[in-house]
Amino acid sequence: MRVAVIGYGGVGRAFVELINSKKDYLQKEGISLQLNYVIGRNGGIYNSGGIDIGDFIKFGAKQRDITKYSKGGNAEITFEKMLQNKDVDVVIEMTPTNKETGEPGMTHIRRSLESGINVVTANKGPILIAYKELKSIALRKGVQLGIGCTTGGALPSINGGMMDLAGADILSIEGVLNGTTNFIINEMEYSGVTYQEALKKAQTLGIAETNPAMDVEGWDTAGKLLILTNVLMNEDKKLKDISVEGITNITPKDIKSCLAEGKKYKLLGKTIMENGKVHMTVKLEKLDPTHPLYGVDGKNKAVRYTSDVLGDLTIIGGASGVIPAGASILRDLININRGYRFCR
Amino acid sequence: MRVAVIGYGGVGRAFVELINSKKDYLQKEGISLQLNYVIGRNGGIYNSGGIDIGDFIKFGAKQRDITKYSKGGNAEITFEKMLQNKDVDVVIEMTPTNKETGEPGMTHIRRSLESGINVVTANKGPILIAYKELKSIALRKGVQLGIGCTTGGALPSINGGMMDLAGADILSIEGVLNGTTNFIINEMEYSGVTYQEALKKAQTLGIAETNPAMDVEGWDTAGKLLILTNVLMNEDKKLKDISVEGITNITPKDIKSCLAEGKKYKLLGKTIMENGKVHMTVKLEKLDPTHPLYGVDGKNKAVRYTSDVLGDLTIIGGASGVIPAGASILRDLININRGYRFCR
Numbered sequence: 311m312r313v314a315v316i317g318y319g320g321v322g323r324a325f326v327e328l329i330n331s332k333k334d335y336l337q338k339e340g341i342s343l344q345l346n347y348v349i350g351r352n353g354g355i356y357n358s359g360g361i362d363i364g365d366f367i368k369f370g371a372k373q374r375d376i377t378k379y380s381k382g383g384n385a386e387i388t389f390e391k392m393l394q395n396k397d398v399d400v401v402i403e404m405t406p407t408n409k410e411t412g413e414p415g416m417t418h419i420r421r422s423l424e425s426g427i428n429v430v431t432a433n434k435g436p437i438l439i440a441y442k443e444l445k446s447i448a449l450r451k452g453v454q455l456g457i458g459c460t461t462g463g464a465l466p467s468i469n470g471g472m473m474d475l476a477g478a479d480i481l482s483i484e485g486v487l488n489g490t491t492n493f494i495i496n497e498m499e500y501s502g503v504t505y506q507e508a509l510k511k512a513q514t515l516g517i518a519e520t521n522p523a524m525d526v527e528g529w530d531t532a533g534k535l536l537i538l539t540n541v542l543m544n545e546d547k548k549l550k551d552i553s554v555e556g557i558t559n560i561t562p563k564d565i566k567s568c569l570a571e572g573k574k575y576k577l578l579g580k581t582i583m584e585n586g587k588v589h590m591t592v593k594l595e596k597l598d599p600t601h602p603l604y605g606v607d608g609k610n611k612a613v614r615y616t617s618d619v620l621g622d623l624t625i626i627g628g629a630s631g632v633i634p635a636g637a638s639i640l641r642d643l644i645n646i647n648r649g650y651r652f653c654r
Numbered sequence: 655m656r657v658a659v660i661g662y663g664g665v666g667r668a669f670v671e672l673i674n675s676k677k678d679y680l681q682k683e684g685i686s687l688q689l690n691y692v693i694g695r696n697g698g699i700y701n702s703g704g705i706d707i708g709d710f711i712k713f714g715a716k717q718r719d720i721t722k723y724s725k726g727g728n729a730e731i732t733f734e735k736m737l738q739n740k741d742v743d744v745v746i747e748m749t750p751t752n753k754e755t756g757e758p759g760m761t762h763i764r765r766s767l768e769s770g771i772n773v774v775t776a777n778k779g780p781i782l783i784a785y786k787e788l789k790s791i792a793l794r795k796g797v798q799l800g801i802g803c804t805t806g807g808a809l810p811s812i813n814g815g816m817m818d819l820a821g822a823d824i825l826s827i828e829g830v831l832n833g834t835t836n837f838i839i840n841e842m843e844y845s846g847v848t849y850q851e852a853l854k855k856a857q858t859l860g861i862a863e864t865n866p867a868m869d870v871e872g873w874d875t876a877g878k879l880l881i882l883t884n885v886l887m888n889e890d891k892k893l894k895d896i897s898v899e900g901i902t903n904i905t906p907k908d909i910k911s912c913l914a915e916g917k918k919y920k921l922l923g924k925t926i927m928e929n930g931k932v933h934m935t936v937k938l939e940k941l942d943p944t945h946p947l948y949g950v951d952g953k954n955k956a957v958r959y960t961s962d963v964l965g966d967l968t969i970i971g972g973a974s975g976v977i978p979a980g981a982s983i984l985r986d987l988i989n990i991n992r993g994y995r996f997c998r
Contacts, residue, residue: 328963332821339998464964466818473817474810474969476992477676477984602970605949619672619981620808621973625818626946629965637963640821648820649993654683 311647312360314347314398316389316418317405318376321432321459322348324636325402326370330363332640341647347392353377353385358397389418393425400646402639403431409533409549412436423447423455430456430642432635438533442546448653455653456642457541461534462487463635465628467613469645471542472652474625478617480542483581487534489609489630490518490525491557491577496607498565499574505560517609527556528577528592535579535590538613543581545588555593573598576606655991656704658691658742660733660762661749662720665776665803666692668980669746670714674707676984685991691736697721697729702741733762737769744990746983747775753877753893756780767791767799774800774986776979782877786890792997799997800986801885805878806831807979809972811957813989815886816996818969822961824886827925831878833953833974834862834869835901835921840951842909843918849904861953871900872921872936879923879934882957887925889932899937917942920950 313329315322329336329343336343344360355361355376362381369379377385392398401422405415415433420440422429424447431437436444437460448455461467467487471480486492490512497508509526512518524530532554539545557577568575573596581590597604602624606612611628628634646652657673659666673680673687680687688704699705699720706725713723721729736742745766749759759777764784766773768791775781780788781804792799805811811831815824830836834856841852853870856862868874876896883889901921912919917940925934941948946968950956955972972978990996 328821332963335821335823466814466967469813469818470810470969473989473994474813475985476988477672477679477981479679599949602949605943605946619676619977620985621971621978623810623969623971625814625967625969627965627967633963634965637821641819641964644820645817645994648995648998650817650989651992654992 311341312344312346312397312399313402314349314392314400315345315402315404316347316349317403317433318348318350319404319406320632321635321639322404323370324632325404325639326363327367328633328636328640330367339644339647341644346397347387348376349387349389349392350376353383354387355379355382356384356387356392357382358395393421398427400428400430400643403429403433404639405433407433407435409435409438412439416440419444419455420447423451423453426451426453428453428455428646430639430646432459432639434460434533434537437537438549441537441540445653454646454651456646457537458642459635459638461537462611462613462628463630464638465611465613466625467534467538468541470613470623470625471538471615473650475615475617475620475623478620480615480617481583482616483535483538483542483579483613484603485531485535485538485579485611485613486576486603486606487579487611487613488525488531488577489611490522491531492606492611493517493609494526495557495560495565495575495577498560498562499569502562502566504562505558526558528554531577531579532592535581535592539581539588539590543583543588547588547590552590552592557594560594568596571596574604576603578603655685656688656690656741656743657746658693658736658744659689659746659748660691660693661747661777662692662694663748663750664976665979665983666748667714668976669748669983670707671711672977672980672984674711683988683991685988690741691731692720693731693733693736694720697727698731699723699726700728700731700736701726702739737765742771744772744774744987747773747777748983749777751777751779753779753782756783760784763788763799764791767795767797770795770797772797772799772990774983774990776803776983778804778877778881781881782893785881785884789997798990798995800990801881801996802986803979803982805881806955806957806972807974808982809955809957810969811878811882812885814957814967814969815882815959817994819959819961819964819967822964824959824961825927826960827879827882827886827923827957828947829875829879829882829923829955829957830920830947830950831923831955831957832869832875832921833955834866835875836950836955837861837953838870838901839904839909839919839921842904842906843913846906846910848906849902870902872898875921875923876936879925879936883925883932883934887927887932891932891934896934896936901938904938912940915940918948920947922947
């Protein structure tokens with residue numbers, strides 16, 4: 311299995327380290343993984359016989375500019391050249407997310423699939439915008455598109471709805487899909503602080519970004535909910551079809567009165583089927599202790615499906631950080647190697 | 655996909671009704687399912703061109719003896735004759751469980767796999783006794799063995815450990831895997847009744863069997879834990895390797911003092927890796943509210959894995975009854991059709 315890593319940030323690094331530390335596991339799986347390309351912003355590394363991964367990791371510990379790597383590093387290595395060389399079976403697309411255009415990931419994914427190359431991606435942008443189109447290219451070319459990392463990283467939300475509920479129709483999706491907002495709400499619950507204070511703490515701990523808008527205004531949750539809905543309920547909805555409210559207006563008084571009712575606030579992404587139409591919302595909801603997502607605290611994430619013949623399914627997990635995210639990329643890669651057709 | 659149903663009880667019936675009601679779903683999956691055999695205790699039905707499923711369901715609503723079915727019913731239809739006819743791609747093995755010999759399921763599964771036929775089974779016996787051997791036959795013959803139904807029915811416990819944690823090493827397994835004991839404990843918690851009274855109520859409601867020993871003495875949980883451990887941690891352990899305690903000695907006083915501590919009792923099946931060796935127990939454990947299985951009440955089931963690179967994963971679900979059980983058979987069938995190699 312000849313692999314190209316496109317986009318080399320934290321998750322890319324974690325992925326490359328994983329395929330090194332998981333050598334024995336991959337061997338037992340019958341996967342002989344050969345890393346032919348690592349392509350970053352300013353060029354990349356190319357070795358048609360496979361990059362020496364252990365050596366490259368040692369190099370990377372000291373030097374961030376991969377074009378400086380003596381065994382194949384070159385500013386001239388580009389995605390287009392990789393396509394021309396025709397020596398890759400799977401492209402791992404990990405460039406930064408752009409939710410308006412999907413670029414540059416959109417082009418990478420589209421052109422890889424068109425060239426008959428499997429793709430596993432961590433990039434939400436292209437999947438948000440054009441999953442249906444990309445899937446149809448994969449189908450036409452007989453290759454796979456793995457997107458498990460885009461909806462909660464290690465949380466097997468796509469797997470849960472696709473593999474674990476195979477044969478069932480999904481009637482609703484509910485998710486606590488954003489760790490940052492969950493952390494902020496928890497902080498307000500436990501410490502009685504204001505929203506601003508809790509946000510500041512989250513930023514100090516590196517849980518919230520300097521510009522936290524995507525998380526706290528609900529758009530990260532909305533994006534994940536949209537992907538889950540389109541993929542698992544076979545819809546072709548857009549972000550604008552979701553009614554989205556964030557958590558920025560929540561007060562210590564709200565929190566207190568909710569706790570007094572014996573309930574907890576969660577920023578819940580929810581898709582329900584009503585009269586044959588899907589109805590999608592992202593908003594703060596009060597959950598009582600009998601709700602399966604009531605206990606999903608801190609940086610945890612979870613999703614709950616209801617189905618027609620396999621009952622309800624709640625999945626809680628999805629460790630945060632670059633290693634679990636890299637491992638969720640590896641998971642898709644392994645499941646593809648085990649023969650699974652994500653695109654059908 | 656030509657299917658034979660071997661063993662025709664409640665789950666068998668539910669499965670046949672499902673492949674009828676899920677016709678459109680199966681068609682969209684590209685599965686053209688043809689039911690060639692239904693074989694029960696006293697004979698069966700055979701139609702090499704496919705049994706008319708809708709018509710057969712109508713017949714079955716009035717008559718339990720399938721050999722009386724006018725379009726192919728015959729006391730002479732046997733499993734051996736089915737093998738000779740060579741017109742089946744998947745055997746669905748659903749005969750009653752025997753945990754000592756595994757028969758007759760053991761012979762059915764072994765001979766089907768040896769004949770190059772895929773098997774999906776609801777029968778715990780053969781999997782408990784001889785999973786490793788059966789898997790090696792499947793591997794040798796290039797066919798699949800689906801066992802998802804054997805460890806909690808609709809609860810995707812095997813899927814969860816195999817597909818959702820692909821690429822990760824599982825470090826521990828914890829499960830609330832038996833609905834009956836969970837119901838009894840809950841009843842004692844909520845009503846303050848004795849164990850005997852709670853058991854009687856469970857029996858009246860049809861939740862506990864007349865002879866509840868397998869459930870209340872912990873052996874059902876142990877069996878499921880053993881299968882999960884052998885399959886997901888690649889072990890070859892036996893039931894005797896598990897330290898098993900049931901719930902029969904629990905008193906209202908125990909329950910009361912546990913609740914007073916803010917905890918809840920669960921009959922927990924647990925496998926942990928200690929110094930490179932697996933250690934398996936089934937016993938009542940006090941869980942505090944921060945434990946992900948604390949809230950698994952009533953007839954619910956759940957499993958929790960810890961892993962090296964994909965974090966912790968808790969799966970709660972597994973609706974009870976013959977329809978979810980039948981649907982978990984269908985799930986394996988669909989995942990096999992989607993190309994998944996359960997046996998590698």
